[in-house]
Amino acid sequence: MTELTLVQAVNDGLKTKMREDETVLVLGEDVGPKGGVFLATEGLTAEFGEERCFDTPLSEDGIIGVGIGLALNGMKPVCEIQFQDFIFPAFDQIVSEAAKFRYRSGGMYTVPMVIRTPYGGGIRGGLYHSQSGEAYFCHTPGLKVVVPSTPADAKGLLISAIEDPDPVLFLEPKALYRSFRQEVPEGIWRVPLSTVREVRPGDDAVVFCYGAMVPVCERAAERIAEARGAAVRVVDLRTLLPLDEEAVIAAARACGRVVVVHEAPRFCGYGAEISALIAEHAIDAMEAPVVRVTGFDTPFPNTLEHYYLPDARRVVDALERVLDYE
Amino acid sequence: MTELTLVQAVNDGLKTKMREDETVLVLGEDVGPKGGVFLATEGLTAEFGEERCFDTPLSEDGIIGVGIGLALNGMKPVCEIQFQDFIFPAFDQIVSEAAKFRYRSGGMYTVPMVIRTPYGGGIRGGLYHSQSGEAYFCHTPGLKVVVPSTPADAKGLLISAIEDPDPVLFLEPKALYRSFRQEVPEGIWRVPLSTVREVRPGDDAVVFCYGAMVPVCERAAERIAEARGAAVRVVDLRTLLPLDEEAVIAAARACGRVVVVHEAPRFCGYGAEISALIAEHAIDAMEAPVVRVTGFDTPFPNTLEHYYLPDARRVVDALERVLDYE
């Protein structure tokens, strides 16, 4: 076991898997000698050579399109998109192509690829270096969407994603890249996709969250515990698509009071799906409204980033609202 | 008044507005001499000349990018995307650019443009000529999203969209293009954006729907009325973003039983937002689970299209489920 930051765990996951399977390739802008702008791919070109970790021209459409081709023909590409905000030129390749190849070819052609990209706020990146675009992708059958929130999960989920036979969008919360260290198992280490992680137990209310909101929600739950002794369960969804719907519904039913938290804007955000699942499958067990704590329905600002992003106080407020509801 | 089909009403709306305002331009693939593949732009080049209605090369990124530029510099472009399924190459121009220009420039640069595109199933178009992608866009602050379901609304909403100071995505349900005629006011005729339309009154339950699902839900409500005398309200949302949330919440509260219907896949679909609004603001008034009737969470099939798309029977089943719930 070594103590690693989340970005180091990503790097370790890539190296571990590349050592084990020579069909794994890494491509993207600046992933080579520079090691990526966040250093997630540091040392890969040095260890595995330019054939296996290589820079590409500045075209996300090209990165994903070529990645799909590599995957169609026996490779396991891990494509990096430098910031999730820059993924949209590749939107067509992801939603129309990668996600639909298996279906439209009757299973004859498949795309086992991973698209890694840092997402979310926390670095004063303004409109285009801060977005949380998960909802844009989670409406796409055929795609998987994974978001780790700890170093161990980052490595374990990444290795599972690379081994998965279907395309996986792997969203890395950049605010957590270096915010803390954790022991991460060495060598091959897998966390299965489509499972949630109970971060904190509790039965008085449950918070569903993912990515950089997980530690925020943990803090909120701690404060509530201190302030009023309520036991708030915190559930890290980890895989957004396909979601472990049963686990979500069971937790909602068990607690009866629910808060859903994400950084992205509220309207048509991922949280809406969680609320909708509950409204359809657990409404009879609800003792309070299902409250969402999210970014505002505006583009992402720069100077006022820390007023835009949900923080522990906002989650506390929402928890108080559902706990006090009668 | 003349009786027009929905696609004729679109054509009439374009002509009416182009006669009144010479800054209105139409551009897109095949919109010129051919009049568009659905003939929505028929006769425009003949009447207004190639300067005002013109064909473009095969690039949606170019169509929207150039449209944005025209809008930035005093024109009112109406861009056609031949099928909504082909809008994704322009996703970046729409969500990163058109929707964010006003915000990021402190209001100095604005993009008053309309993007028209036929969407939805009904013509045996398979994966790429049938999709309902509204949810991909409704998560985008700065954009407006409008979906007419009648000829009169099509004309009235289109004219309002062209006059709107912000970018509007105008989704035309292709299944309704020629399915019925309706009297449509001549000359300038406006239907305000961000208002819903009560298609049918009722207090026993409410169905929220839009586009080609509106007549389907109407039929379902009629059948329920015949079969058991229940009065089911049908609400056509018409503008999906910004939604008239108050109207939705009020109708949900008034009826206590809710069904939400769309063609798109369920997971993270637009319906989730409606359910979530209710789960947050009207849960205390709910007498049954909020049920969604949607396309399946798969790509759009071809031969089995009519098993994939929600029909009146599926809506009836859902209505029975909420009406019978105790």
Place this chain on the structure above:
Amino acid sequence: MSDQLLQILDPTGRKVGPAPRVRREVLRRLLRAMLMTRHFDDRCMKLQRTGKIGFSVPNLGIEAVSAGAAAALDPERDWIAPSYRDFAMAFYHGVSAEAMMDTQFGNAADNNRGRQMPVHFTFREPVRFLSISSPIGTHLPQAVGIALAMKKRGEDGVCLASFGDGGTSSLGFHSGLNFAGVFGAPVVFLCQNNQWAISCPIDKQTASATIAAKAEAYGMPGRRVDGNDVLAVHKAVTEAVKRARAGEGPTLIEAVTMRMGGHSTSDDPSRYVPAELLAEWREKDPLIRFQRFLVDQGVMGEEEIAALDAECAEECAAAARAAAGKGRPALDTIFSDVYAELPPHLRAQQDWCIRHYSSRGEGVDEKGEFPL
């Protein structure tokens, strides 16, 4: 260089360039692929007119491009990323009219399980035909990735990517050719310049003098070839394949031809194609030219050709009869192949769907008309 038009047979079938050495067997297969395509088109047109299939895309006038290119490939090691106007590629490599017709019908035997529209065929045998996508140009960077995989493994396979003149404006054209140039990927980009993208003529598609000229922007050679001359196409693609196999990188080939029919069975080209242009190109028919050449060179006799022609017509007719009787795919094909494994939410939807339609009767087909 890239402005010159490679031609071997003139419109009358006379040799005007040095004929490449092509085996008789290949010449015969080329003719068969072109004849099959023409008959298959005819048959599909009738099927569409009578409402048996929803849609098809005519290849009239451009058969030589696909056939000539397909013949340059080795099914054992190469890949094809075709366009929807490439029936002749499949027929050249031995796909049966019936298999193709199953896709046109989207029936229970369709190998893409009735999920795609007509003309979006997929095969893995006898050669890897990448599943056709409607969004134009998306397959070009994919072809580069396919080729790059072979290069990285040290194999000598090549990927042929075919697309139209309209496709040159797409995002995939730019990213595909750019990445191919930078990586030196073994790809052959074949642009079937049939002068129209639905109703958009080539001079409204690009201001470039030629499409071949676009190659320079990506640091690769560009070639222009008479697309109605199957031998010229075959020669140009063969050379490009050879370059690619030798590790010399990608080539862009522009095959100049003319779409003699509508864009599709739903299109009325008389709204926008000038009659004189059609008349001019009618004289340049690729089949007439090639048949004359075969007869002149003693490769096939006229009767032999007539017999082959009849055989193709009959194969297509029989295929249509067979495909019409195969019924629709099973209901669970809506749900399979979304993922390798059916996730729980899809399993629930599948169970619901099968239960619903078995208790409430079949789905109601309110089929609209496909406009294009």
Place this chain on the structure above:
Amino acid sequence: MSDQLLQILDPTGRKVGPAPRVRREVLRRLLRAMLMTRHFDDRCMKLQRTGKIGFSVPNLGIEAVSAGAAAALDPERDWIAPSYRDFAMAFYHGVSAEAMMDTQFGNAADNNRGRQMPVHFTFREPVRFLSISSPIGTHLPQAVGIALAMKKRGEDGVCLASFGDGGTSSLGFHSGLNFAGVFGAPVVFLCQNNQWAISCPIDKQTASATIAAKAEAYGMPGRRVDGNDVLAVHKAVTEAVKRARAGEGPTLIEAVTMRMGGHSTSDDPSRYVPAELLAEWREKDPLIRFQRFLVDQGVMGEEEIAALDAECAEECAAAARAAAGKGRPALDTIFSDVYAELPPHLRAQQDWCIRHYSSRGEGVDEKGEFPL
């Protein structure tokens, strides 16, 4: 033609080509814009190192491209769609260091209301500078639309669009140049080829021999110019603007230069830029060259230049002091300008936000570091 490099001043400041007639006033402004840029960069570097601003983008070595191009435009009728490495364009046209610094700080006076990162400036006066976007290349088709609007109205304005060598791989490059060619739009595409896109060298960006060569693919002229020679850039852009005004359509200009600093204040170029390359280009500094020319030609004396230099340094220092004291934008700027009118759901969120932070205290700034 497109391979030749237009040069007027050699690295020593000697005239090697026929010098265009440029008014003294313009020559002085050119120098000022370049000096301002260098001092502004310096100041921003210090501000970033001391944590006062989050980020900036150095222009070291490439100042001549932006300055020379800006001088070819008429603020009354033209538009500029700049890249983030174009401070010199704004300074040439009289944007003050303070206004620019307000954007660097994202303070209450920032005209984009603190919404954008540093270097994403926006102005409408003294010339229309389109709001800079981070996604590379998106402004190129927009520039075409801006130009087309003027053409349709019969005005003679021109839109200059500036971008980097990396930008040539973007979607917007392809669609922008293609549409411009087809429509004959009055655009000047200026590629600042500084040989790097972050760590990606130009030969991994494209296999094209030059960037100017890409013009042919779009049926427009391509020109290559020494980007460290401000007079050469000015001449090339002036000619292209003239063509565009005369209705002769777009031009692509490649200004060959070298990024002498990091990609940004967070980048460490020593990881990937060879030291020899830097040494080679240090000899070609655009400012030294131009200053020698001005002195040699008797346009300005050395002392005059030193005074101007000191003046620029002081303006930048003062701007930093002023901008640092202006405070943050008001909370409601989070919600305004999303739409022309505040819709009810945003009004509710705004009200909530203002209430929340006034009752619960200020937002907690857990600012991370910007990596690039």
